[in-house]
Ligand SMILES: *[C@@H]1O[C@H](CO)[C@@H](O)[C@H](O)[C@H]1NC(C)=O
Ligand SMILES: *[C@@H]1O[C@H](CO)[C@@H](O)[C@H](O)[C@H]1NC(C)=O
Ligand SMILES: *[C@@H]1O[C@H](CO)[C@@H](O)[C@H](O)[C@H]1NC(C)=O
Ligand SMILES: *[C@@H]1O[C@H](CO)[C@@H](O)[C@H](O)[C@H]1NC(C)=O
Ligand SMILES: *[C@@H]1O[C@H](CO)[C@@H](O)[C@H](O)[C@H]1NC(C)=O
Ligand SMILES: *[C@@H]1O[C@H](CO)[C@@H](O)[C@H](O)[C@H]1NC(C)=O
């Protein structure tokens with residue numbers, strides 16, 4: 001019976017990941033062809049024991065080493081049945097599907113010696129938490145083609161409390177590991193799974209193309225330091241959709257390298273489409289750009305977001321020394337509830353990887369559009385603090401934010417602006433003068449905006 005279920009599931013899986021369009025709007029239109037892999041083995045066949053205590057790193061490594069021999073024969077699947085499968089780090093291979101059955105839980109070991117150590121990413125020059133090397137992620141891919149991590153809502157649980165405590169007590173020997181890190185790969189699908197308690201990031205594609213993250217949930221407690229859901233990093237042609245992410249820090253962060261290392265590596269994050277996601281970010285932001293953006297970030301469409309209970313909604317982070325750019329970004333159709341700061345663009349990030357950064361490397365932020373945003377229980381509408389010799393440029397339209405009583409009584413202080421230019425249309429509360437260029441005349445009077453606002457909000461309260 002078990003075997004039959006497994007075979008049925010096998011037949012639902014596939015391997016094809018094709019090229020996507022040259023437009024950020026196209027990235028989520030493509031749906032991979034889900035042809036079954038012609039070969040499949042269960043992790044149990046490699047001696048794994050799902051009791052939550054036995055360490056199964058060797059079983060995962062041996063199974064994948066074996067399945068690698070099917071890479072040129074149509075690929076293969078590694079099936080993980082119900083159980084608690086404790087493991088340290090392992091590597092995936094090309095043309096592989098890792099399938100987690102319902103009630104299958106891959107548990108990350110809490111012993112750092114089970115994780116291995118890896119070099120810093122060249123675009124960062126060091127680990128993100130502390131200088132030097134990094135712990136290897138739980139599930140790794142290097143230089144792969146066509147890899148699928150999926151299941152019937154199985155779980156990957158990083159048991160991150162060990163790492164959070166080590167981070168907070170400054171006792172880490174290397175920067176924290178992530179749950180899934182895929183490097184220099186093409187054709188990556190992560191779908192139909194739950195991610196829990198990541199040590200740091202949950203899903204980290206770096207220097208990748210054609211990546212689909214679909215129908216996942218990811219949770220970490222609000223107290224977990226700097227945990228992030230999905231981090232597209234120097235990666236292009238990516239879709240993130242139909243997912244629920246609730247994290248200690250950010251839900252989704254787009255990055256592309258740190259100061260002189262990122263400038264030298266020069267690989268942007270571009271053509272990313274983020275769609276239909278429910279996000280919570282206790283101490284960070286639902287969607288963040290940067291602060292490491294030195295390779296550039298462009299052509300990103302973010303739409304149909306529901307953001308709740310977060311410090312910030314949409315943020316742009318950068319600083320002197322970063323270089324690079326954040327350009328051609330559109331954020332549209334967003335509902336926000338219980339958010340301290342709806343929008344925050346800051347050029348004052350002063351963390352540097354080392355002393356070699358170039359103080360003349362000024363980042364550029366322009367062609368950024370935010371439209372159709374409705375928010376309730378917001379304290380600060382927007383904080384836009386750009387860089388003196390490189391002002392930010394924003395276009396805002398159709399925004400209505402209901403401020404709470406903690407907000408300052410004067411609506412003009414709902415916005416904080418410096419070194420920013422831009423234009424706005426139908427924005428309530430009325431933005432700062434810097435964001436009201438003469439090219440756009442406010443087509444509504446304040447009172448008609450207020451009326452529109454309360455009608456628009458009715459359905460959101
Ligand atoms: C995983 O891949 C990395 C990079 O290729 C390699 O250094 C490491 O030895 C591999 N680990 C195993 C267990 O194969
Ligand atoms: C989402 O995943 C669940 C199981 O993880 C599955 O039952 C459901 O059909 C998936 N939905 C979509 C739209 O793929
Ligand atoms: C998957 O399981 C998690 C945790 O049990 C649940 O919150 C989530 O809604 C489930 N996802 C789907 C698509 O059924
Ligand atoms: C760092 O290394 C020391 C010495 O090997 C070890 O005792 C300690 O547990 C390590 N710290 C962490 C957080 O792994
Ligand atoms: C997710 O699961 C659903 C239901 O089993 C399946 O139809 C769909 O193809 C899966 N999606 C991906 C991308 O694996
Ligand atoms: C996300 O949450 C919604 C509402 O709670 C639920 O219907 C949906 O199944 C969840 N999706 C996933 C991928 O867990």
Ligand SMILES: *[C@@H]1O[C@H](CO)[C@@H](O)[C@H](O)[C@H]1NC(C)=O
Pocket residue numbers: 309310337338339340377379404
């Ligand atoms: C308003 O949002 C804040 C968080 O910014 C939250 O603490 C508070 O409970 C919310 N108020 C209501 C009435 O939901």
Ligand SMILES: *[C@@H]1O[C@H](CO)[C@@H](O)[C@H](O)[C@H]1NC(C)=O
Pocket residue numbers: 341344345346380383
């Ligand atoms: C905006 O972000 C900066 C950098 O994180 C932070 O220092 C500032 O407090 C934020 N402003 C608001 C109003 O949230």
